[in-house]
Amino acid sequence: MTSVRRRRVFAAAATGAALALVLTACGGNDDPEPGATGDGDGGDADCAAYEQYGDLSGKTVTVYTSIVSPEDQPHIDSYKPFEECTGATISYEGSKEFEAQLLVRLEAGSAPDIAYIPQPGLLQTIVQDYPDTIVPASEGTSANVDEFFSPSWKTYGSVDGTFYAAPLGANVKSFVWYSPKQFEANGYDIPETWDDLIALSDKIVADHGADGAKPWCAGIGSGDATGWPATDWLEDMVLRTAGGDVYDKWITNDVKFNDPQIATALEKVGEILRNPDYVNGGLGDVSSIAATTFQDGGLPILAEDGKDPLCYMHRQASFYAANWPAGTNVAEDGDVFAFYFPGLDAGTRPVLGGGEFVAAFSDRPEVAAFQAFLASPEWANAKAVSTPNGGWVSANSGLDPKNLVSPIDQLSATILGDTTQEFRFDASDLMPAAVGAGSFWTQMTAWIAEGKSDADVLDAIQASWP
Amino acid sequence: MDWLLHADTTGEKLVLMVVAVLMFVAVMGLILFATDRIRSLPPWVVGVIFVTPVVLALGFGLVYPAIETIKESFYDRSGAFVGLDNYVAAFTRDEFQVVLRNTAVWVVVVPLASTAIGLLYAVLVDRARFEKFAKTLIFLPMAISLVGASIIWKFVYAYRPVLEGVPAENQPNQIGLLNQMLVWFGLEPQQWLINSPANTYFLIVVMVWIQAGFAMTILAAAIRAIPTDIVEAARLDGLGGTRMFRYITVPSIRPALVVVITTIAMATLKVFDIVRTMTGGNFNTSVVSYEFYRQSFVQRNTGLGAALAVILFVLVIPIVVYNVRQMRRAEEIR
Numbered sequence: 001m002t003s004v005r006r007r008r009v010f011a012a013a014a015t016g017a018a019l020a021l022v023l024t025a026c027g028g029n030d031d032p033e034p035g036a037t038g039d040g041d042g043g044d045a046d047c048a049a050y051e052q053y054g055d056l057s058g059k060t061v062t063v064y065t066s067i068v069s070p071e072d073q074p075h076i077d078s079y080k081p082f083e084e085c086t087g088a089t090i091s092y093e094g095s096k097e098f099e100a101q102l103l104v105r106l107e108a109g110s111a112p113d114i115a116y117i118p119q120p121g122l123l124q125t126i127v128q129d130y131p132d133t134i135v136p137a138s139e140g141t142s143a144n145v146d147e148f149f150s151p152s153w154k155t156y157g158s159v160d161g162t163f164y165a166a167p168l169g170a171n172v173k174s175f176v177w178y179s180p181k182q183f184e185a186n187g188y189d190i191p192e193t194w195d196d197l198i199a200l201s202d203k204i205v206a207d208h209g210a211d212g213a214k215p216w217c218a219g220i221g222s223g224d225a226t227g228w229p230a231t232d233w234l235e236d237m238v239l240r241t242a243g244g245d246v247y248d249k250w251i252t253n254d255v256k257f258n259d260p261q262i263a264t265a266l267e268k269v270g271e272i273l274r275n276p277d278y279v280n281g282g283l284g285d286v287s288s289i290a291a292t293t294f295q296d297g298g299l300p301i302l303a304e305d306g307k308d309p310l311c312y313m314h315r316q317a318s319f320y321a322a323n324w325p326a327g328t329n330v331a332e333d334g335d336v337f338a339f340y341f342p343g344l345d346a347g348t349r350p351v352l353g354g355g356e357f358v359a360a361f362s363d364r365p366e367v368a369a370f371q372a373f374l375a376s377p378e379w380a381n382a383k384a385v386s387t388p389n390g391g392w393v394s395a396n397s398g399l400d401p402k403n404l405v406s407p408i409d410q411l412s413a414t415i416l417g418d419t420t421q422e423f424r425f426d427a428s429d430l431m432p433a434a435v436g437a438g439s440f441w442t443q444m445t446a447w448i449a450e451g452k453s454d455a456d457v458l459d460a461i462q463a464s465w466p
Numbered sequence: 467m468d469w470l471l472h473a474d475t476t477g478e479k480l481v482l483m484v485v486a487v488l489m490f491v492a493v494m495g496l497i498l499f500a501t502d503r504i505r506s507l508p509p510w511v512v513g514v515i516f517v518t519p520v521v522l523a524l525g526f527g528l529v530y531p532a533i534e535t536i537k538e539s540f541y542d543r544s545g546a547f548v549g550l551d552n553y554v555a556a557f558t559r560d561e562f563q564v565v566l567r568n569t570a571v572w573v574v575v576v577p578l579a580s581t582a583i584g585l586l587y588a589v590l591v592d593r594a595r596f597e598k599f600a601k602t603l604i605f606l607p608m609a610i611s612l613v614g615a616s617i618i619w620k621f622v623y624a625y626r627p628v629l630e631g632v633p634a635e636n637q638p639n640q641i642g643l644l645n646q647m648l649v650w651f652g653l654e655p656q657q658w659l660i661n662s663p664a665n666t667y668f669l670i671v672v673m674v675w676i677q678a679g680f681a682m683t684i685l686a687a688a689i690r691a692i693p694t695d696i697v698e699a700a701r702l703d704g705l706g707g708t709r710m711f712r713y714i715t716v717p718s719i720r721p722a723l724v725v726v727i728t729t730i731a732m733a734t735l736k737v738f739d740i741v742r743t744m745t746g747g748n749f750n751t752s753v754v755s756y757e758f759y760r761q762s763f764v765q766r767n768t769g770l771g772a773a774l775a776v777i778l779f780v781l782v783i784p785i786v787v788y789n790v791r792q793m794r795r796a797e798e799i800r
Contacts, residue, residue: 100763212629224746284627287660438765445748449660
């Protein structure tokens with residue numbers, strides 16, 4: 001009996017030792033925080049702008065976002081001046097399941113301090129369903145946004161007149177990617193109007209159709225968000241055929257999905273996306289658009305040396321810059337670049353875009369300070385500097401364009417800063433989730449993959465409006 | 467004492483390790499000591515001690531959420547009571563009818579196909595020369611996660627067009643195994659995952675690929691366990707080949723067959739990973755378990771999501787009941 005018991009104690013001890021080893025191994029050596037203790041006043045003149053936040057040594061702010069590798073590292077790097085000057089620690093967590101998981105965390109009472117919300121519609125859901133978790137934007141944040149952002153950006157971060165979330169990054173979606181080299185070699189000009197665009201497409205069919213190339217390539221696959229690039233097409237087109245006022249009413253469903261004005265826009269999108277002569281260069285027929293991931297959708301524009309490309313144009317947002325293979329020269333005279341997706345005539349130049357918004361779920365001073373910092377020009381410039389490969393811009397007017405190194409980011413910043421161009425936020429991101437993250441995606445996918453008729457698609461989306 | 471929570475140096479970590487070991491030994495010692503003491507308690511107290519944690523865990527982790535889910539299924543997303551509206555929507559709306567149809571196809575095809583393939587394989591390789599190797603081969607997919615398997619098969623099904631009138635060197639590279647085979651035979655490559663309703667069957671292949679190994683393992687063991695005297699007696703009576711299979715093998719392993727079919731049927735009802743990874747529920751391939759997630763967490767239709775979860779729950783119940791009754795009957799015979 002005693003021997004049995006002794007053996008048990010040994011077994012317990014051995015298990016315990018193993019467990020402890022595992023735990024300590026998991027703990028890892030924490031890198032000493034740069035300047036976490038007493039380094040803040042090390043004669044660093046740059047810290048002047050950070051004095052307003054006070055001394056936050058030993059405080060931690062948790063950030064939860066949808067931005068994952070490789071785009072997360074520039075974000076983490078951009079917090080360094082804040083961490084060094086205030087002594088606070090920023091703990092960054094990115095998740096591909098962000099949209100679903102954030103709500104689960106709010107429901108469970110384990111909200112992050114700060115979340116980057118990519119859809120104003122989601123912000124509305126949070127304010128309506130979990131009003132006790134989210135806190136209105138801090139005073140410093142509000143002041144920064146008033147000073148450095150246009151009023152419309154502030155409204156995207158507001159719900160029922162209360163300002164919650166400050167704009168962070170921005171992107172321009174009204175872009176058509178093309179190969180400047182190929183356009184030059186073939187003598188193609190950048191189209192200025194919709195008719196030019198169609199004429200160019202026809203010309204490409206005539207020139208290269210016999211070699212199997214098509215003017216357009218596209219991909220709308222994106223896991224369970226499949227279909228969103230197609231919704232962007234329709235949004236861009238509604239802006240062009242019906243205008244900004246109808247667009248705003250469409251978001252609130254005062255203009256219905258099966259309204260003739262929306263139907264006209266969808267028909268125009270179909271002139272390209274469902275035209276078997278125009279798509280899907282190098283990737284297959286019309287339905288292959290649904291099976292191609294959006295990341296792969298534009299790659300046939302690049303041709304191997306000595307070969308002709310299988311595709312010439314790809315409509316996708318500025319952030320598509322990150323998807324070109326390493327070594328691709330993204331510039332006006334390089335391998336690929338983007339031109340503005342033209343309007344019906346050269347005079348109307350609406351812009352479709354998107355962005356993320358910083359919401360706070362705690363009113364601790366360090367959280368308020370960090371939220372204000374993210375809305376400041378200091379952060380926007382730090383982020384631009386820490387993103388040498390491009391693919392990021394902000395609507396912050398304090399952002400120095402010189403800090404943006406990539407030509408496509410410079411172009412995006414110019415378009416975002418141009419007040420003569422009517423800017424509209426991505427409509428599906430503003431609609432209720434049942435439509436904007438549901439039927440709008442799935443029905444546009446069915447429109448492509450199954451050839452469902454325009455009327456059926458629009459009726460089905462309208463029927464699902466909550 | 468800050469180092470207890472944030473051990474930085476190796477020395478601190480070693481001390482921390484010793485502390486952790488001591489704490490673990492203390493707790494385990496206490497438990498072992500207590501179990502020795504338990505023997506002197508009346509049996510009903512022992513029973514209560516052992517049953518309480520299980521009852522609490524089941525109550526808190528299973529019964530309570532189940533009741534909450536059922537309750538939620540009668541409310542809409544704004545929290546208003548809507549009676550059976552969510553269920554009506556789940557059974558009448560076109561898109562959910564497709565979901566229910568697909569679920570039915572899955573739950574019929576996967577268990578039957580996996581079991582049939584597993585059984586056939588088990589019989590064929592039983593006592594064959596390469597038995598171990600052959601069994602490993604079909605058992606290996608079991609070790610791959612459903613998501614991993616889905617990604618593998620996504621590559622198998624990958625589609626690139628064959629362009630007409632274009633020389634071979636300018637053709638896009640076929641990256642999918644299945645379509646490359648078609649091209650070798652001079653056929654047109656197909657979009658396996660897009661064309662409904664066939665695409666559901668191409669997803670089912672993935673599940674069968676995984677579950678056939680499970681069926682084969684259990685059934686092979688059951689076949690081995692058939693008493694040799696029965697087999698010999700049957701053989702002396704002139705039974706052989708397919709009739710041996712029909713009249714001796716299958717009846718002898720019937721309990722194992724039931725377990726395999728019902729287990730696979732339950733796993734199939736819960737299939738989520740394959741649908742999500744391969745099609746995202748698009749192209750008419752969604753199933754109840756995936757649509758429930760989509761409605762609850764992506765579209766925030768919590769009531770409708772809960773209703774779908776309840777439907778799934780109701781669908782599983784008969785299989786579980788049948789399984790339990792079969793096991794009870796098998797025990798009675800024994």
